[in-house]
Amino acid sequence: MSYKIQQLSFDPTSLNGFSPKLINSHHANNYGGAVRRLNAIRAELANVDWPSVPGYRINGLKREELIAANSAFLHELYFQSLGPCTGLKLGGLSVAFNRDFGSFDRWLEEFKAMGKALGGGSGWVLLSVSTHENRLINHWSADHTHLLGGATPILALDMYEHAYHIDFGADAASYVETFLLNIDWDKANAGYAAVVEHATVHLAAPSEEVLANRENVTLLDVRRAGAYEASNSVIAGATWRDPEKVVEWSSSLPEKPVVVYCVYGHEVGQSTAAILRSKGIDARFLVGGLHDWIAAGRPAEKK
Numbered sequence: 001m002s003y004k005i006q007q008l009s010f011d012p013t014s015l016n017g018f019s020p021k022l023i024n025s026h027h028a029n030n031y032g033g034a035v036r037r038l039n040a041i042r043a044e045l046a047n048v049d050w051p052s053v054p055g056y057r058i059n060g061l062k063r064e065e066l067i068a069a070n071s072a073f074l075h076e077l078y079f080q081s082l083g084p085c086t087g088l089k090l091g092g093l094s095v096a097f098n099r100d101f102g103s104f105d106r107w108l109e110e111f112k113a114m115g116k117a118l119g120g121g122s123g124w125v126l127l128s129v130s131t132h133e134n135r136l137i138n139h140w141s142a143d144h145t146h147l148l149g150g151a152t153p154i155l156a157l158d159m160y161e162h163a164y165h166i167d168f169g170a171d172a173a174s175y176v177e178t179f180l181l182n183i184d185w186d187k188a189n190a191g192y193a194a195v196v197e198h199a200t201v202h203l204a205a206p207s208e209e210v211l212a213n214r215e216n217v218t219l220l221d222v223r224r225a226g227a228y229e230a231s232n233s234v235i236a237g238a239t240w241r242d243p244e245k246v247v248e249w250s251s252s253l254p255e256k257p258v259v260v261y262c263v264y265g266h267e268v269g270q271s272t273a274a275i276l277r278s279k280g281i282d283a284r285f286l287v288g289g290l291h292d293w294i295a296a297g298r299p300a301e302k303k
């Protein structure tokens, strides 16, 4: 079964500062070329006589398969990263930037500097969600073969010269600045949410169980500061803690199981529970968050 080329999910004429010629050439020739190489290599692998094939041929084919596959998959993420710039909305990913980098701007400075540092060279700059370390991380990837163990890329910057030479010549720095103006943050946010949700399904605490067991757990409201301040309600008995400072306050919790809740029970609460777990705390997140708790008529109180 051959791997299929994914079509662009946006109109190439809609980008700001990138020509359709560059985007279409990159997609058809470089991404498309990687998919065609991957299919050719896998067709050859299907016919290898493994007991008799020389080791050097196995090494070559499997190395080239990895290069072609990662080139194809990272190009797909690169093109998914582009689109009409939506701006980063306040929510799970913005909380994670503040928590893991200190601020969005600090993350941006690092990501941008990494891209510009590859000017004149080649490689990828990736923003990934590490479920191993429960954090966002920027990392370098060379020759389409370096990925970080336990981490899933959610944003990819292609620093191979073919990604920019048609529009920018050798001016890699301007290309990096233009890329950053064309990020579809809604897609990056959705990628982050999917990784966090997948990694934390085992930490889900159903509301009926939390209600029945309230005396035995520390209930923490970990809504984003702005969301907490704009709200009038909390779950009775809960204490607010800033999810962006979880590492700071995680060491001062009483020795009881913890249930955290956010607005809807998605990535803010899920990622906070995962970080608390990594600190040895018996933590889970409330399914459905405060929204479903109140909708079900469970006890809440005015702040």
Ligand SMILES: [Fe+2]
Pocket: 026, 030, 031, 075, 158, 160, 162, 163
């Ligand atoms: Fe590329």
